[in-house]
Amino acid sequence: MLLDTDSLKPIYVQIAEWLEMEILNGNIASDEKMYSQYQLADMFNVNPATAAKGLNILADEKLLYKKRGLGMFVSSHARAAIRSKRIKRNLNQLVLELVAEAKRLDVGKDDLINMLIAAELQATEEGSQ
Amino acid sequence: MNVVDCSGLTKTFGRATAVNNLSFTLAPNKITGLIGRNGAGKTTLLKIIAGYLLPNAGSIQVFSENPVNNIKVSANMIFVDENMVLPASMNLGEILESSGRFYAHWDHQLAVGLFTYFNLHPGQYHSKLSKGMRSAFNAILGLAARCPLTIFDEPTTGMDAAVRKDFYRALLKDFMLRPRTVILSSHLLNEINDILDDLLLIKDGEKRLHVPINELKEYAVGLQGKEETITEMAGKAEVLHRKRLGKDSVYLAVRNQFAEEELQKARLEGVAISPVVTDDLCMYLTARNKGGIDDVFDRN
Numbered sequence: 001m002l003l004d005t006d007s008l009k010p011i012y013v014q015i016a017e018w019l020e021m022e023i024l025n026g027n028i029a030s031d032e033k034m035y036s037q038y039q040l041a042d043m044f045n046v047n048p049a050t051a052a053k054g055l056n057i058l059a060d061e062k063l064l065y066k067k068r069g070l071g072m073f074v075s076s077h078a079r080a081a082i083r084s085k086r087i088k089r090n091l092n093q094l095v096l097e098l099v100a101e102a103k104r105l106d107v108g109k110d111d112l113i114n115m116l117i118a119a120e121l122q123a124t125e126e127g128s129q
Numbered sequence: 130m131n132v133v134d135c136s137g138l139t140k141t142f143g144r145a146t147a148v149n150n151l152s153f154t155l156a157p158n159k160i161t162g163l164i165g166r167n168g169a170g171k172t173t174l175l176k177i178i179a180g181y182l183l184p185n186a187g188s189i190q191v192f193s194e195n196p197v198n199n200i201k202v203s204a205n206m207i208f209v210d211e212n213m214v215l216p217a218s219m220n221l222g223e224i225l226e227s228s229g230r231f232y233a234h235w236d237h238q239l240a241v242g243l244f245t246y247f248n249l250h251p252g253q254y255h256s257k258l259s260k261g262m263r264s265a266f267n268a269i270l271g272l273a274a275r276c277p278l279t280i281f282d283e284p285t286t287g288m289d290a291a292v293r294k295d296f297y298r299a300l301l302k303d304f305m306l307r308p309r310t311v312i313l314s315s316h317l318l319n320e321i322n323d324i325l326d327d328l329l330l331i332k333d334g335e336k337r338l339h340v341p342i343n344e345l346k347e348y349a350v351g352l353q354g355k356e357e358t359i360t361e362m363a364g365k366a367e368v369l370h371r372k373r374l375g376k377d378s379v380y381l382a383v384r385n386q387f388a389e390e391e392l393q394k395a396r397l398e399g400v401a402i403s404p405v406v407t408d409d410l411c412m413y414l415t416a417r418n419k420g421g422i423d424d425v426f427d428r429n
Contacts, residue, residue, distance in 0.1 A: 003323070010346040011323060038305050045298060046323045047160060048305055050343055100397050 003044055011046055015054030020082045023063070023074055030079065034064055034072040061085075130193065132157050132278055132310040133178055137187035140173050140334075147173040148184070149334035157277075158308035159326035160300075162342070164318050166415050170334035171314045172210070175282050178312070179208045191278065202278075204233065209271035210282035211264060215255045221266060222251025225273075232274040234307070240273035243299060247292065260287030268296050272303050281313045285320075297324055319408040332415040349410050350385040351403040352395070354378065362395055369405075369413040370421070382413055 003014050019035070022028050035043070040051035055072060058064045063078040075081075102112045133155040140148040147170045155161055165171045176182040177189055180196030180203070189196060196202040215224055225244065229235045244251075247265045249258075258266060268284045285293045301324045304311060315321055318328070328345060330338040340348070349369055352359050356379045363383050370382035382405045387395075392402055405413070418424045 010343055012343055041305060042302065044323075045301060047301070047326050047342070049159075049326050049341075050323070053343055096393075096397070104399075 003046070011044075012050050012053035012057070015040060015044060015046070015051060016057040019054065019058055020063070020086075023078050024082050024086075026079075028074055030074045030076045032074055033070070034058075034074055036071055130157070131155060131190075132192060133312075134190040134193075135178070135187065138174070138177060138184050138189060139186040140170075140177060140182065140184050147334050148177065150187070151331070151334070151336055152187075153329060153336060153339050155310060155312070155327075157310050160304060160311040160313060160324060161327045161329055162318065162321050162325040163312055163314040163329050163331070164316065164411055165314075165331040166316065169331050169415065171331065172282055173334075174331070175208070175210075175280050175312065175314060179206060179280060181208070205276055206278040206280065207232070207271055207274045207276040208280045208282070209267050209284055211260075211267070211286050213267050213270070217254070217256055220251060221249055221253050221255065224255065224270075225251075228270060228274065232276065234275035234277075236273050236275055236303075239303065240269055243269045243272065246295075261289060261292065264288050265292055265296070272299060275303070275307050275309065277309050279309055279311045281311070283314055283316075285315070293320065297321060300324065317408070318411050319406070322407050330411055330414060337414050345407050345410065346404065347385055349382050349405040349413070350387065350392070351380060351382050351405050352400055353380045353403065354398075354400040358395075358398065358400060362391075362400065369410070370416070372423070382409070 003011055009017075028034060034055065037048050037052040037055055040046075040054065041048040044051065055064065058078075059066070059072060061081070063075055063081060064072040065075050066072055099112070107115075131154040133153075135154075136152040138148055138151040139146065149170075151174065163171050163175070173182065177184050178191060178196065180191070180199055183197060191199075191202050192205060194201055196206075219227070221244070225237070225240050228240070229237050244266075247262075247269070249262065249266060249269075255263065255266065264284060264287050268281070271279055271281055271284065285296060288296065297320065300311070300313075304324075313321055313325070322342065322345075325342040328338065328340055328342050329336070352362060353374065356377050359379050359381055363381055366386055367384040368381055369384065370380075372380040374380055396402055412421075
C-alpha cells in the first residue's frame with residue numbers, strides 16, 4: 001500500500017480515505033472488524049499514532065463503533081453515509097473545478113455536457129468489458 | 130513522567146554556541162525526529178542527553194535523573210552513531226553474544242535475524258567493515274538492545290537506499306512490538322517522516338519547532354500565481370520562502386492559516402495551491418534568508 005507523500009493531505013487523512021474506500025467497495029462489510037492501528041501502521045509503514053488518528057476520523061463520524069477489548073467495527077449505516085458525504089464533498093468539488101476550467105478554456109455549456117455524456121458512455125463500456 | 134526533560138540548555142565550545150537555551154520534554158514511548166542542518170547542534174544535544182557532555186547552563190533530566198555518570202541512565206540507554214567504540218579484539222559474533230549480557234532487554238533472536246538479513250558474518254571485525262556495513266551493524270545493536278531510551282544519531286550514514294529503508298521499517302516494526310522512547314537524528318526528514326510521532330527542529334542550537342508530525346503537513350502551504358493576487362492573499366501570514374517566477378508571477382510558502390473556503394476561492398481565481406513537502410518546509414524554517422541560495426547570486 002502506497003501513500004502519496006506529495007499530497008496536500010496529511011497521512012492520517014489519506015489513511016481515513018482509504019478506509020472509507022474499503023467500506024465503500026464492500027471489502028469490509030458492516031459489523032465486520034476494522035483493521036487495527038497496528039495492522040494499518042504495518043501496511044502503510046507509518047507510526048501507529050498516525051494510523052490511530054486515521055481510524056479516529058471514522059470513529060468520530062460514527063462510521064465505526066468500538067467493542068470493548070475487541071477493537072473497532074463498521075457501523076451498519078457507514079456505507080450509505082460515506083457515499084452521501086463523498087457526493088456532497090468530492091463530486092461537487094470536482095464539478096466546480098471542471099466548470100472553472102471549461103470557463104478558462106472558453107468551452108461552452110453544451111460542449112461540456114457532451115463531453116460528460118461521452119465520458120459516461122466510455123466508463124460504462126469499460127465497466128461492462 | 131517524561132523520559133527527557135531539559136530547560137535552558139546551553140553548551141558552548143570556545144566562542145561557538147552549539148546548543149542555545151533549549152527547553153523541551155520528551156514523553157515516553159514516542160519516536161521523535163531531531164532535524165537540523167549541518168552544525169545545528171544535533172549531536173551536541175544528543176550527547177548531553179546521553180550524559181557524555183556537560184552543559185554550560187540549564188538543566189537536563191533523563192528518567193528524572195542527571196545523566197552524567199549515572200548507572201540508571203547508562204543501563205537504560207543506548208547511543209548509536211558512526212563512532213561507536215566496540216572492543217577491537219572481538220569479532221562481530223562475539224560482540225553480539227556479549228551484548229546480551231550487557232543489555233537487560235536484549236533480543237538475541239532479533240539481533241541474529243537482522244545480522245543474517247544484512248549479510249554480515251560473525252567472523253568479521255568491526256573496524257574492517259565498510260562504512261555502510263558498520264552503520265548497519267551499529268543499527269542492529271541499537272534495535273536489539275531494546276533500551277527504554279534509544280538514541281540514533283544519523284544512523285544511516287553510508288547505508289545504501291535499500292538498507293536505509295529496511296532499517297526504518299525494522300525500527301517501526303520493533304517499536305510496535307516493544308514501545309520505547311526513540312530519538313532519531315537526520316537531515317533527511319522525508320525519509321523518516323512517516324514513522325515519527327513528533328518532530329524537533331533545531332536551528333543554530335535553538336529550538337525552531339517541536340510539533341506532532343501530523344501537524345506538519347498543514348503547517349505551510351505553497352501559493353503560486355500573479356504577484357498582486359498572491360501578496361494580497363498572503364496578507365499578514367508569515368512568509369517562509371519566496372521565489373520569483375517569470376515576469377509577474379511569484380511562489381510563496383506561507384504559514385497555513387487559511388480556511389478551506391479561502392483556498393477554494395483562490396483556486397478558482399487561478400492561484401495554484403500546493404503542499405509544501407516536509408523536507409522543503411524544514412529547509413525554509415532553518416534557512417538564514419527567504420530566497421535561499423538564489424540570494425547569493427542576486428546582485429540587483
